Amino acid sequence: MxxxxxxxxxxxxxxxxxxxxxxxxxxxxxxxxxxxxxxxxxxxxxxxxxxxxxxxxxxxxxxxxxxELDTTKAHTARIYEYLLGGMHYFDVDREAGETALRHVPQAREILQENRAFQNRATRFLIASGITQFLDLGSGLPGTGNIGDVARAEHRQARIVFVDFDPMVAVHGRALVAAADPAHTAVVEADVRRPAEVLADPELRRVLDLEQPVAIVMTSLLQFFAPEEDPRGIVAEYLAAVPPGSALVVSHITDGGRPAQAEAAVRAWDQTTSQMYMRGREEIAALFAGTELVEPGVVPRPLWRPDGEPRADWEEIWGLAGVGIKR
Ligand SMILES: C[S@@+](CC[C@H](N)C(=O)[O-])C[C@H]1O[C@@H](n2cnc3c(N)ncnc32)[C@H](O)[C@@H]1O
Structure with missing residues (x-):
């Protein structure tokens, strides 16, 4: 060679x-x-x-x-990796992360609380009998990824990670090889093309779409432009799974500080993705066709916290919820 x-x-x-x-x-x-x-x-x-x-x-x-990696522009998955204290990022991603931190100093806490919400939602769903997870816009599947959390609760849990960042695929393949290939897959694809994602042979190998599936879209839909119809995309995924399936969504909001939020959004312009803030109504509308699990669409730290939620939960911009398909 x-x-x-x-x-x-x-x-x-x-x-x-x-x-x-x-x-x-x-x-x-x-x-x-x-x-x-x-x-x-x-x-x-x-x-x-x-x-x-x-x-x-x-x-x-x-x-x-x-x-296969483009290292000339910051990528969201790697900026997240930097902000979450991981190791797999380039200088350009660190710089973008630092810019975001200048505008939203609590950005790290927002991301940590996002993962914590995702983990609580995963455990809740496993306890409710859902053992298949489609993690859309999964990010780098590092330690404590949704698969680790699900498998810790249920050894036979099935997980498919989907992301369009090739670095996620590079790491994901390693993860699959190291974890449980029979029950895990990584698909490199654009979530905005649901038909292609849902037809992917690897996804089909791992997930049985005749059985309930948790469609997980955490901190993803904020990268979809209004004209890309995020609500329609969510609906397409929900249409492909049976009643009793779940939708897990978290989405950034402006935290009641639109000027600061706007600056953070502009900071994302230097990356390969654009970010869009949405308000409560728009985020709640993403759950159309589902029944919201208590306590509904709420700030992430307030969604079924394990103990007392952090006192400064208002600083954790964004909303999250879990809906069960009717
Ligand atoms: C902010 S990270 C969130 C990661 C993880 N879901 C979490 O909540 O921690 C967003 C991820 O979505 C991916 N992403 C953004 N737009 C995408 C698209 N159209 N198709 C696939 N992945 C996408 C990015 O590459 C990134 O890994």
Missing amino acids: TGDPNTLETALSRPTAAGSPPNRFRGISARLPRVVDEHQSSKTDGFPESAGVESIDSTLIPGWVPP
């Missing part, structure tokens, strides 16, 4: 550009060698023995970036 730009050997021997590279892969998951295996026919020859396949990090392969 000498000369193939996708091989690790080639990546290792590639001269690093003079000066500091504009983008550096901050870290590579312990699972990445499995991904690398997909790009090369030989095994992990070339890694120092002492590193061990499971402990390789990016310092061993300076400047190596999976060739």
Whole structure:
């Protein structure tokens, strides 16, 4: 495979550009060698023995970036990764994250509360008997992803992650290989094309659409323009699953501070996605055709909190809810 730009050997021997590279892969998951295996026919020859396949990090392969990734523009999945304290982002993503933090200093807490809501909703749904999850706009499936949470509650839970960021697919494949391939799949696709997503053979392999499915769209629909008809897209996914299925949505709002929110939205303009704030009515309307689980569409920390919700919950901009398809 000498000369193939996708091989690790080639990546290792590639001269690093003079000066500091504009983008550096901050870290590579312990699972990445499995991904690398997909790009090369030989095994992990070339890694120092002492590193061990499971402990390789990016310092061993300076400047190596999976060739399918565009590192010139910030991507939402990687900005989230940066803000959530993960390792898989580039300088451009960190800069976008820092810009967002300048406008909304509590952005990290908003993201953490978003994941916490997602986890509580997942546990609630498993307890309610739903064991299939379609995680649309999943982001990087790191530790504590919806699959981990669902499988901790129910070993046979089935999860399909869908995202259009190729980095999610790179990590997702590693996750699937490391987790439970029979019950997990990663689909690289645009959620705005429900027919294509729902027809994907990997999705069909893992999910039985004749049985209830949780359609999860957390912090996703805020990246869909009004003219893309987010409500219609949600309705298409709901139409493909039987009654008793669930819809899990969270969506950013302006927190009652429109000027500050507008600045944050503008900060997202430098990324590959645009962000759109929506108000309570528009967010609640996304649940059309479902019966809302108590307490309805509420700020994330107030959705069935495990204990006392944080006192500053009003700072956690956004609303969330779970609906059950009638
Ligand atoms: C803000 S992150 C949210 C990740 C995760 N759902 C969460 O709540 O933490 C949004 C994710 O949606 C993905 N995304 C945005 N628009 C998408 C689209 N049209 N199709 C597929 N994925 C999309 C982004 O790549 C990103 O990973």
